[in-house]
Amino acid sequence: MILSVENLVKLYRRRFRQTFRLEASFTVEHPAIVGVMGPNGSGKTTLFELITGSNAPTAGRVLCLGQDVHRVKARERDRLAIHYHQSYQVRRFARRRPDFLLAPANSDYPAVHLFDEPQFNTQDGYIGFMLDFFRRLRDEGRVVFLCLHPTERYHLEILGEVCERFIFVDRGRISLHPNFAALAADAAAAAYLGPST
Secondary structure: OOEEEEEEEEEEEEOOEEEEEEEEEEEEOOOEEEEEEOOOOOOHHHHHHHHHOOOOOOEEEEEEOOEEHHHEOHHHHHHOEEEEEOOOEEOOOOOOOOHHHOEOOOOOOOOEEEEEOOOOOOOOOHHHHHHHHHHHHHHOOOEEEEEOOOOOHHHHHHHHHHOOEEEEEEOOEEEEEOOHHHHHHOHHHHHHHOOOO
16 A cells, blocks of 8 residues: 555634535555646645645545555655645645654655645647656556646646546545546536536
């Protein structure tokens, strides 16, 4: 088992009133490229932050290579899962507990790579280069999450070409889909994707 997201909950409150709730439970047992989609504010980036340990869950846990990510030394969490945001910048996070109270990572290289709205240059074969990179990570035994907003038609083509399964995030709830056809058949996802799918 590479990744197990177990009964994960993240609550945000303001003045005793719940403003947002994210819930997630899923596993990725084998190397894969997973597409992630959903409206703005639905919880995609929060989910990525919880998986990498940069955001603390309200309940539940995330196991990467059998380790609870949130119980691993902060400076070593990116040896388990790493979050790249937009222009491939690695997301950083604040430490909540001193590292000497936490366990070392049992890996030297990330098993899970999360790409959060990466930028794709349509010129000079860049897209093909990136898709080959994602496939190479998978072929090396890694899990790749690719989150895109389909603002351009080619974004859907990228997801359809390279992703083997999909997660759709909508108002803090996730649905799992084994392929793009199943994703497009989901009512909430279809409404998000629009009539072009």
